[in-house]
Amino acid sequence: MSAPIRFHFDFSSPYGFLASLRIDAIGARHGRSVDWKPILLGAVFKVSGQQPLLGIPMKGEYARHDLTRFARLWGSALEMPPVFPFSSVAASRLFYWLEETDPARAVPFAKAAFAAAWEQRRDIGTPDGTVAVAAGLGVAPEAARAAIASPAVKERLRREVDAAIAAGVFGSPYVVVDGEAFWGADRLWQVEEWLARGGW
Amino acid sequence: MSAPIRFHFDFSSPYGFLASLRIDAIGARHGRSVDWKPILLGAVFKVSGQQPLLGIPMKGEYARHDLTRFARLWGSALEMPPVFPFSSVAASRLFYWLEETDPARAVPFAKAAFAAAWEQRRDIGTPDGTVAVAAGLGVAPEAARAAIASPAVKERLRREVDAAIAAGVFGSPYVVVDGEAFWGADRLWQVEEWLARGGW
Numbered sequence: 001m002s003a004p005i006r007f008h009f010d011f012s013s014p015y016g017f018l019a020s021l022r023i024d025a026i027g028a029r030h031g032r033s034v035d036w037k038p039i040l041l042g043a044v045f046k047v048s049g050q051q052p053l054l055g056i057p058m059k060g061e062y063a064r065h066d067l068t069r070f071a072r073l074w075g076s077a078l079e080m081p082p083v084f085p086f087s088s089v090a091a092s093r094l095f096y097w098l099e100e101t102d103p104a105r106a107v108p109f110a111k112a113a114f115a116a117a118w119e120q121r122r123d124i125g126t127p128d129g130t131v132a133v134a135a136g137l138g139v140a141p142e143a144a145r146a147a148i149a150s151p152a153v154k155e156r157l158r159r160e161v162d163a164a165i166a167a168g169v170f171g172s173p174y175v176v177v178d179g180e181a182f183w184g185a186d187r188l189w190q191v192e193e194w195l196a197r198g199g200w
Numbered sequence: 201m202s203a204p205i206r207f208h209f210d211f212s213s214p215y216g217f218l219a220s221l222r223i224d225a226i227g228a229r230h231g232r233s234v235d236w237k238p239i240l241l242g243a244v245f246k247v248s249g250q251q252p253l254l255g256i257p258m259k260g261e262y263a264r265h266d267l268t269r270f271a272r273l274w275g276s277a278l279e280m281p282p283v284f285p286f287s288s289v290a291a292s293r294l295f296y297w298l299e300e301t302d303p304a305r306a307v308p309f310a311k312a313a314f315a316a317a318w319e320q321r322r323d324i325g326t327p328d329g330t331v332a333v334a335a336g337l338g339v340a341p342e343a344a345r346a347a348i349a350s351p352a353v354k355e356r357l358r359r360e361v362d363a364a365i366a367a368g369v370f371g372s373p374y375v376v377v378d379g380e381a382f383w384g385a386d387r388l389w390q391v392e393e394w395l396a397r398g399g400w
Contacts (some may be wrong), residue, residue, distance in 0.1 A: 048258045058248045058370035062383060069380075073393065073400055170258035180269075183262060186386040193273065200273055 004033040005191070006176040008169045010041040011088035011110075012125075014067050014078065017118040018185040019173035020111060021074055026188060030195035032177075036107050038092035039164045040157070041172055048170045052085060070185065078118050086117070086125030089157070090148050094130050096156045097147035098139070109134055204233040205391070206376040208369045210241040211288035211310075212325075214267050214278065217318040218385040219373035220311060221274055226388060230395035232377075236307050238292035239364045240357070241372055248370045252285060270385065278318050286317070286325030289357070290348050294330050296356045297347035298339070309334055 007023050009016030027034040045051065054060045064080065071078030091113045098106040116122040116133045123129040131144045147153050164174075168181065175182045175191050180199070182191045194200070207223050209216030227234040245251065254260045264280065271278030291313045298306040316322040316333045323329040331344045347353050364374075368381065375382045375391050380399070382391050394400070 048256065050256065050259070056248065056250065058368055059250070059383075062368065062370065062381060065381075066383070069400075070390070073390065168258055168262065170262065181262060181265075183259075183266070184386065186384065186390075189389060190270070190273065190386075200269075 002032055003178060004035040005195075006035045006037060008037045008039050008164055008172065008174040008176075010039055010172040011091045011113055011117060012084075012086050013041060013172035014080075014118060015070075015185040016172040017078070017114045018067075018070055018074060018076070019175070019188060020114050021076060022188055023173075023175065024107075026192050026195070029192070032195065034107075036095070036110050037160060037164065038088065038095050038110070038157075039169060039172065040088060040092060040161050043161050044165055044170055047165055050170070054084070076119060079121060081117055081123070082121055083123060083125060086123065088125075090127045090130040091124050091133075092160075093148050093150075093153045093157050094134055094144055096160065097144075097150070097153045098134075100156070101147075102139070105134075105137055105139060108137055109139070112137060202232055203378060204235040206235045206237060208237045208239050208364055208372065208374040208376075210239055210372040211291045211313055211317060212284075212286050213241060213372035214280075214318060215270075215385040216372040217278070217314045218267075218270055218274060218276070219375070219388060220314050221276060222388055223373075223375070224307075226392050226395070229392070232395065234307075236295070236310050237360060237364065238288065238295050238310070238357075239369060239372065240288060240292060240361050243361050244365055244370055247365055250370070254284070276319060279321060281317055281323070282321055283323060283325060286323065288325075290327045290330040291324050291333075292360075293348050293350075293353045293357050294334055294344055296360065297344075297350070297353045298334075300356070301347075302339070305334075305337055305339060308337055309339070312337060 005027050009020060023034050053063050068078055095106055095110055098109055113124050113133050117124045124133060127145060127148045130148065131141050134144045135141050171183050173185055177191055177194055180194060205227050209220060223234050253263050268278055295306055295310055298309055313324050313330065313333045317324045324333060327345060327348045330348065331341050334344045335341050371383050373385055377391055377394055380394060
């Protein structure tokens with residue numbers, strides 16, 4: 001088994017959501033596991049000086065159209081959330097807590113949170129919304145709520161975000177395979193090509 | 201024959217160059233001609249408030265690596281030009297002049313200018329450099345030089361850039377097929393999919 005694929009994403013990134021629909025299947029086709037890594041684009045943008053895509057003149061309008069078109073192509077009925085942008089802090093903390101305490105539920109939670117936000121018009125921007133998604137997977141609400149407020153979990157997320165920034169992660173999705181970085185859902189075909197050929 | 205594909209690009213855009221390697225073949229596979237439309241990203245960025253990709257922290261370094269890797273995948277030995285960014289005004293004017301006076305040479309000139317800038321480390325940022333590229337295709341240097349300085353040709357380019365901005369073009373490459381816009385060399389697979397399916 002070769003090294004896992006690293007999959008960095010922000011729960012509030014629609015292109016991160018699109019990549020999440022395919023990344024595990026791509027890994028599976030090439031004998032790779034996928035290491036899911038939620039990040040916070042807000043912290044990243046502070047370093048890189050970028051602004052959120054959907055707020056950029058011309059480009060933002062294009063992206064709204066592109067997103068739903070891209071999602072349709074991949075079989076997802078993506079809709080812009082009623083509240084956007086939303087905070088991805090609670091969902092990211094819950095993910096890392098699950099990864100430490102109940103690892104088999106971490107990625108299923110990430111997928112459920114993504115679907116809740118981007119297909120079901122549910123609010124995952126608050127602890128309550130995030131806890132409700134986790135509860136749907138059988139995670140005890142009181143424990144989940146406590147995890148989101150826990151200093152150790154907060155610290156874990158901070159560490160992950162800092163490490164991602166230090167590694168050059170500047171967007172979502174940002175996929176790393178054998179040291180090669182690929183940014184964007186529209187680069188997944190190159191990730192697959194890289195895995196198939198062992199580089200080029 | 202269906203409507204042509206509109207292919208907007210800036211000669212100084214490396215991803216525009218990458219798209220130029222494939223766009224005609226994509227059109228041909230689906231019975232479409234391609235309408236090549238040089239634009240000036242500098243003018244576009246004034247409206248959209250964006251900055252050139254390669255100058256953005258983190259993202260710019262990634263893009264330099266991504267570019268050569270992407271080019272290798274498509275069989276091009278892309279190299280960053282010795283002078284970058286360079287002006288694409290002279291090449292764009294010469295293109296539109298050829299389109300009006302010697303249309304069979306316009307797209308071959310665009311391809312030669314792109315190759316000169318992105319594979320051969322030649323300078324197309326000056327009238328002299330651009331005229332030399334055109335001369336290689338049999339275009340008389342004196343006429344080419346006069347065209348680049350001609351008020352009518354300058355006005356034509358201005359009109360094209362204004363029309364592109366009015367149509368929402370905010371980047372390079374920017375491809376429009378049957379009213380659907382696709383931005384980026386990494387969206388060409390979706391352009392092809394759109395043509396093959398007649399939309400989705």
